[in-house]
Amino acid sequence: xxxxxxxxxxxxxxxxxxxxxxxxxxxxxxxxxxxxxxxxxxxxxxxxxxxxxxxxxxxxxxxxxxxxxxxxxxxxxxxxxxxxxxxxxxxxxxxxxxxxxxxxxxxxxxxxxxxxxxxxxxxxxxxxxxxxxxxxxxxxxxxxxxxxxxxxxxxxxxxxxxxxxxxxxxxxxxxxxxxxxxxxxxxxxxxxxxxxxxxxxxxxxxxxxxxxxxxxxxxxxxxxxxxxxxxxxxxxxxxxxxxxxxxxxxxxxxxxxxxxxxxxxxxxxxxxxxxxxxxxxxxxxxxxxxxxxxxxxxxxx
Ligand code: CP
Ligand code: NVA
Numbered sequence: 577x578x579x580x581x582x583x584x585x586x587x588x589x590x591x592x593x594x595x596x597x598x599x600x601x602x603x604x605x606x607x608x609x610x611x612x613x614x615x616x617x618x619x620x621x622x623x624x625x626x627x628x629x630x631x632x633x634x635x636x637x638x639x640x641x642x643x644x645x646x647x648x649x650x651x652x653x654x655x656x657x658x659x660x661x662x663x664x665x666x667x668x669x670x671x672x673x674x675x676x677x678x679x680x681x682x683x684x685x686x687x688x689x690x691x692x693x694x695x696x697x698x699x700x701x702x703x704x705x706x707x708x709x710x711x712x713x714x715x716x717x718x719x720x721x722x723x724x725x726x727x728x729x730x731x732x733x734x735x736x737x738x739x740x741x742x743x744x745x746x747x748x749x750x751x752x753x754x755x756x757x758x759x760x761x762x763x764x765x766x767x768x769x770x771x772x773x774x775x776x777x778x779x780x781x782x783x784x785x786x787x788x789x790x791x792x793x794x795x796x797x798x799x800x801x802x803x804x805x806x807x808x809x810x811x812x813x814x815x816x817x818x819x820x821x822x823x824x825x826x827x828x829x830x831x832x833x834x835x836x837x838x839x840x841x842x843x844x845x846x847x848x849x850x851x852x853x854x855x856x857x858x859x860x861x862x863x864x865x866x867x868x869x870x871x872x873x874x875x876x877x
Contacts, residue, residue: 579873580690582683582699584707584744592748595868596715602871603864606641612867613643615874620646621673622700623656625680626799630835631700631708634862635677638870647673666692675874681800696873698866703737703800704764709834710741711865714749716858717790720830725750730788730825732756732781733815733842734808735763738794738834743767746774756784758811781815785824792832793817793842809841817843822852830854 580586587595605612620639624632632648639646651657656665662685669676670693678686678697683704690697699707717724728751731739735757743763746753747770755763756778762768768775778784785791796812797805822831831843831853839845848855 578694578696580693580697581707581869581873582686582690582697583705584710584741584748586707587748589748589750591872592711592714595872596711596718596865598871599711599715599861599865599868600719602867603861606864612641614871615639615674616643618642618644618675618874619673620644620870621649621669621676622646623649623654623676623678623680624700625651625678626701628679628700630859630862631677631679634866635700637863638867642867642870644674662688663692665689667694670694675870698869698873701737703798705741705744706737706834707741707744708862708866708869709738710745711869712858712861713742713792713832713834714745715861715865716832716854717830719857719861720854721789721828724790727751727789728754728787729790729792730754730756730781730784732784732791732793732817732821733812734761734794734796734798736794736798738792739763740767742792743771743775747771750774752776754778754784754788756781756815758815761811781817781821782824785821785829788825788829790830790832791817791822791825794834795836795838796842812842816841817847819844819846819850822847822850828852832858835859 636646666689675696677700679700680686681703683702686699686702731742740763742753753775796808831847833855837843837848
């Protein structure tokens with residue numbers, strides 16, 4: 577049975593920490609121009625049912641810098657998009673490529689794919705989770721502020737896939753997560769329950785941000801929710817991360833956003849473009865942390 581990375585709970589705490597340390601080493605190597613072509617001729621299959629800039633480019637670049645190759649597969653051009661069963665696609669693709677990443681809608685579909693795959697499967701975002709983004713976010717926090725254990729993180733906005741992965745990160749990296757959402761947009765109750773005292777569910781963004789070391793938000797309408805955009809703009813109007821809201825956080829608090837961002841909706845231009853915002857480093861770290869992930873899942877031959 578191959579190892580998969582479908583949620584942050586698939587690895588233990590020690591593995592996750594080691595992975596981030598390795599991500600920092602790989603980053604230093606990359607910045608120093610040191611060759612790290614550890615996976616010549618290895619192939620990654622990349623299945624995208626949704627749009628992407630960062631995820632596609634980071635995985636494809638990672639495989640190229642490792643000396644391997646990546647194949648971009650969209651539903652428009654594959655038989656998956658014409659209804660070939662997930663089980664059959666998993667069996668066929670995993671006899672050809674060495675590792676597979678999938679960005680799709682229903683989380684159950686990636687679980688089904690992984691069950692029938694002979695090679696490791698990476699969750700590159702589903703409606704429920706975005707674990708790869710959390711590797712980059714935690715790496716970024718540690719690089720700027722040191723250990724995240726014992727810190728307080730504020731999640732402002734939608735209880736979405738990113739929020740769910742933040743809840744799991746709170747468990748795995750031992751920080752406290754304050755979540756402020758409008759009524760009706762709370763995260764999944766089972767995911768919250770499993771996190772116990774790591775998570776506090778709140779309504780008031782100011783209360784959530786008070787005393788926090790990191791403030792995080794995300795779009796109000798995720799991919800697949802485009803037709804709810806207007807309704808959501810109204811429901812979330814008091815949840816914009818502004819300078820006034822950031823002023824409630826600890827003085828050296830960082831701001832993160834997985835991107836793409838909508839300035840003037842979930843975050844003001846002033847906050848995302850200010851010095852406490854580390855969104856560009858966060859985006860860059862997708863490359864380095866995913867290299868560490870690939871390396872862990874795909875041992876050197
Ligand atoms: N943050 C993130 O996953 O970005 P993309 O949608 O551009 O891949
Ligand atoms: N919550 C967003 C994240 C995009 C990277 C979405 O699912 O569209």
